[in-house]
Amino acid sequence: xxxxxxxxxxxxxxxxxxxxxxxxxxxxxxxxxxxxxxxxxxxxxxxxxxxxxxxxxxxxxxxxxxxxxxxxxxxxxxxxxxxxxxxxxxxxxxxxxxxxxxxxxxxxxxxxxxxxxxxxxxxxxxxxxxxxxxxxxxxxxxxxxxxxxxxxxxxxxxxxxxxxxxxxxxxxxxxxxxxxxxxxxxxxxxxxxxxxxxxxxxxxxxxxxxxxxxxxxxxxxxxxxxxxxxxxxxxxxxxxxxxxxxxxxxxxxxxxxxxxxxxxxxxxxxxxxxxxxxxxxxxxxxxxxxxxxxxxxxxxxxxxxxxxxxxxxxxxxxxxxxxxxxxxxxxxxxxxxxxxxxxxxxxxxx
Amino acid sequence: xxxxxxxxxxxxxxxxxxxxxxxxxxxxxxxxxxxxxxxxxxxxxxxxxxxxxxxxxxxxxxxxxxxxxxxxxxxxxxxxxxxxxxxxxxxxxxxxxxxxxxxxxxxxxxxxxxxxxxxxxxxxxxxxxxxxxxxxxxxxxxxxxxxxxxxxxxxxxxxxxxxxxxxxxxxxxxxxxxxxxxxxxxxxxxxxxxxxxxxxxxxxxxxxxxxxxxxxxxxxxxxxxxxxxxxxxxxxxxxxxxxxxxxxxxxxxxxxxxx
Numbered sequence: 120x121x122x123x124x125x126x127x128x129x130x131x132x133x134x135x136x137x138x139x140x141x142x143x144x145x146x147x148x149x150x151x152x153x154x155x156x157x158x159x160x161x162x163x164x165x166x167x168x169x170x171x172x173x174x175x176x177x178x179x180x181x182x183x184x185x186x187x188x189x190x191x192x193x194x195x196x197x198x199x200x201x202x203x204x205x206x207x208x209x210x211x212x213x214x215x216x217x218x219x220x221x222x223x224x225x226x227x228x229x230x231x232x233x234x235x236x237x238x239x240x241x242x243x244x245x246x247x248x249x250x251x252x253x254x255x256x257x258x259x260x261x262x263x264x265x266x267x268x269x270x271x272x273x274x275x276x277x278x279x280x281x282x283x284x285x286x287x288x289x290x291x292x293x294x295x296x297x298x299x300x301x302x303x304x305x306x307x308x309x310x311x312x313x314x315x316x317x318x319x320x321x322x323x324x325x326x327x328x329x330x331x332x333x334x335x336x337x338x339x340x341x342x343x344x345x346x347x348x349x350x351x352x353x354x355x356x357x358x359x360x361x362x363x364x365x366x367x368x369x370x371x372x373x374x375x376x377x378x379x380x381x382x383x384x385x386x387x388x389x390x391x392x393x394x395x396x397x398x399x400x401x402x403x404x405x406x407x408x409x410x411x412x413x414x415x416x417x418x419x420x421x422x423x424x425x426x427x428x429x430x431x432x433x434x435x436x437x438x439x440x441x442x443x444x445x446x447x448x449x450x451x452x453x454x455x456x457x458x459x460x461x462x463x464x465x466x467x468x469x
Numbered sequence: 470x471x472x473x474x475x476x477x478x479x480x481x482x483x484x485x486x487x488x489x490x491x492x493x494x495x496x497x498x499x500x501x502x503x504x505x506x507x508x509x510x511x512x513x514x515x516x517x518x519x520x521x522x523x524x525x526x527x528x529x530x531x532x533x534x535x536x537x538x539x540x541x542x543x544x545x546x547x548x549x550x551x552x553x554x555x556x557x558x559x560x561x562x563x564x565x566x567x568x569x570x571x572x573x574x575x576x577x578x579x580x581x582x583x584x585x586x587x588x589x590x591x592x593x594x595x596x597x598x599x600x601x602x603x604x605x606x607x608x609x610x611x612x613x614x615x616x617x618x619x620x621x622x623x624x625x626x627x628x629x630x631x632x633x634x635x636x637x638x639x640x641x642x643x644x645x646x647x648x649x650x651x652x653x654x655x656x657x658x659x660x661x662x663x664x665x666x667x668x669x670x671x672x673x674x675x676x677x678x679x680x681x682x683x684x685x686x687x688x689x690x691x692x693x694x695x696x697x698x699x700x701x702x703x704x705x706x707x708x709x710x711x712x713x714x715x716x717x718x719x720x721x722x723x724x725x726x727x728x
Binding site: 181182 | 678
């Protein structure tokens with residue numbers, strides 16, 4: 120009996136060791152943001168193409184970048200715009216095989232001809248968003264917030280009723296835009312002015328600095344207003360009908376997350392297939408419907424926001440496109456360092 | 470003897486690769502800054518000066534020490550009576566109690582902290598109070614077990630002798646039990662204070678975004694700001710504080726044993 124057990128255990132151990140190697144041929148390593156896909160799409164892809172998708176998650180572009188630098192090998196990544204800019208600068212990507220990925224005629228307004236990759240040689244937009252304010256329409260007059268835009272964060276009337284997103288890039292973007300600067304400014308006096316604006320904001324509305332917990336909290340109506348990404352806002356609005364969404368008139372940040380293939384990918388052929396698969400209409404609809412972020416596929420966007428669509432009448436679902444004061448972030452590590460240190464000081468300010 | 474020494478080779482290799490080498494890398498990062506393309510790094514002490522010159526960072530350091538110290542004190546205050554109580558039980562029930570005590574340690578700490586987050590959401594406590602509650606909860610078992618071990622190791626005849634010599638319960642505790650359990654308290658302090666001062670998951674989950682301890686500061690510099698040099702310098706300052714406090718507790722321990 121004991122011998123039997125030992126034999127079985129050895130077999131199990133051997134199998135667990137061997138399986139990953141045996142299947143290495145048919146593995147696709149995908150690295151994406153957390154809660155950013157409909158799992159069914161992956162299962163369908165696995166069935167259709169007979170591969171195993173090894174799907175891992177990151178929570179920030181920097182985390183993804185650090186992992187990549189440490190030598191990890193992935194086949195498909197979904198970083199944001201400025202990070203793609205950096206990966207390109209450092210020759211860490213390989214061009215797409217456009218004979219496989221041949222269905223890009225359908226990109227919607229807002230994600231076409233992006234500065235970091237104007238003709239989609241290296242990347243295909245996945246989902247996109249703007250940054251805006253979700254607010255409780257029973258507490259804040261929509262007209263007032265449209266009029267004030269970002270300056271609503273300086274109104275002491277909302278002290279203790281506000282969430283601020285805990286990210287130096289987004290918080291400083293708010294301050295830069297409120298002051299009429301570019302969110303990519305390197306001008307020291309402008310940075311200093313934005314820092315002082317945020318200190319004023321901290322004193323005026325005494326915000327709670329949060330990250331993803333803002334989604335559930337606002338869906339429960341725990342505070343009156345919050346800085347959120349439009350995709351999360353779309354979810355909040357669909358959960359709580361008292362909530363409204365405002366894309367401030369002073370301009371905001373547009374962010375695009377796009378699929379790319381790293382230079383050291385071990386299965387680039389399948390990676391191109393995967394990217395093509397994700398861009399197809401049905402899958403684009405499934406993904407965007409599940410996560411609430413706007414699809415890069417124009418037809419999918421129209422379907423979901425149109426009559427009978429999941430996000431029909433949802434003010435946050437379609438991000439504002441073509442507005443002159445809206446900007447994308449550019450890769451700038453020195454700026455990021457400066458801002459993150461200032462951001463610690465804002466949060467710990469007494 | 471010599472053959473036994475050989476058996477420790479794998480362990481020595483292990484510490485060399487996974488403990489000593491990374492420590493040197495931290496030291497190297499902390500003492501350098503990124504240079505230009507010819508000279509990829511330059512030696513400097515700027516990283517340390519930057520930390521010591523900025524009041525915000527010093528405040529973070531002070532908060533971390535304060536919370537860790539408070540946690541340790543509370544763990545002793547709650548843990549000592551608990552350990553005394555357990556040591557007074559019949560042997561079989563003692564084993565049971567120790568098992569119950571270690572039971573929560575089988576659950577992942579992240580999970581427990583998330584549970585606390587749900588509970589504390591309903592209370593309007595200050596961030597520091599929440600973090601403090603989470604830390605005391607998480608580290609208390611380490612303190613109780615250490616103290617319990619040192620009390621139960623004690624020869625019961627010593628107490629009987631004290632009673633025979635006319636000491637009452639309180640005097641016996643003060644003059645016999647307490648001094649003999651000090652080594653337990655001290656190793657308990659090491660096991661609670663050190664992880665508490667460097668903890669970053671608990672403040673992150675329970676304290677909210679505007680509550681930053683030194684562990685979070687290090688995380689921010691490595692992951693968000695991408696400034697590994699400064700992050701390493703903070704880690705090194707942290708390490709120095711930890712070494713100093715270990716040295717202090719060791720010294721306390723030796724003094725206690727001499728008495």
